[in-house]
Amino acid sequence: MKTISCMNIDDELLYSSGGDIKKYKKGELVYREGDHALYYFQIREGKVKLNNYDDEGKEFIHNIFGGKQSFGDSMLFLDKFYPTNAVCIEASEIIRVPKDRFVELIKKHPHLSLEMNACLSQRLYFKAIMLQSMASLNPASRLKGLLDYLKSYHDDSCGSCFQVGLTRQQIANLVGLRVETVIRALKKMEKEGNIKIENRKIVY
Numbered sequence: 527m528k529t530i531s532c533m534n535i536d537d538e539l540l541y542s543s544g545g546d547i548k549k550y551k552k553g554e555l556v557y558r559e560g561d562h563a564l565y566y567f568q569i570r571e572g573k574v575k576l577n578n579y580d581d582e583g584k585e586f587i588h589n590i591f592g593g594k595q596s597f598g599d600s601m602l603f604l605d606k607f608y609p610t611n612a613v614c615i616e617a618s619e620i621i622r623v624p625k626d627r628f629v630e631l632i633k634k635h636p637h638l639s640l641e642m643n644a645c646l647s648q649r650l651y652f653k654a655i656m657l658q659s660m661a662s663l664n665p666a667s668r669l670k671g672l673l674d675y676l677k678s679y680h681d682d683s684c685g686s687c688f689q690v691g692l693t694r695q696q697i698a699n700l701v702g703l704r705v706e707t708v709i710r711a712l713k714k715m716e717k718e719g720n721i722k723i724e725n726r727k728i729v730y
Contacts, residue, residue, distance in 0.1 A: 566623040
């Protein structure tokens with residue numbers, strides 16, 4: 527499976543376009559659901575989750591991004607509000623480029639626009655695959671859809687060696703299952719040889 531680093535623009539190019547680095551603490555919001563998109567965000571270090579909550583306060587995680595990945599990109603081209611929160615799940619350093627300066631950047635460097643289109647297309651494709659899996663009542667099918675989706679962002683040249691850097695609770699929030707159900711399903715998948723669990727980490 528070919529993967530695309532979504533997005534990974536050279537740091538110096540971002541700085542020359544008005545970018546700066548902002549440091550965030552674990553649990554700190556990068557932006558809130560309902561905010562306007564004002565920046566392009568690219569993670570230098572750390573991890574960020576996109577989430578929101580239902581009326582009962584239950585968290586649903588839409589995605590988790592790590593180093594050298596961008597998030598919230600599509601909202602830069604829409605006059606809409608963010609549909610999710612972006613929350614740091616560990617201490618993070620994030621490069622921010624003001625929206626107008628970022629638009630100027632991709633106009634000057636058309637290849638970046640092509641890479642962004644490829645990135646967004648990949649995200650939409652695998653999101654559709656994951657949503658199809660989410661419709662299943664079988665927990666293992668939901669988990670496989672999630673693992674395929676997460677693995678799509680990483681180099682697959684080593685085969686079955688993708689280590690999932692998520693807690694069982696985060697996985698449960700991503701697939702809409704109880705954490706106890708996720709634990710049972712993962713044990714079953716391990717017995718069937720579909721995954722490995724090494725030092726409590728899932729390897730797929």
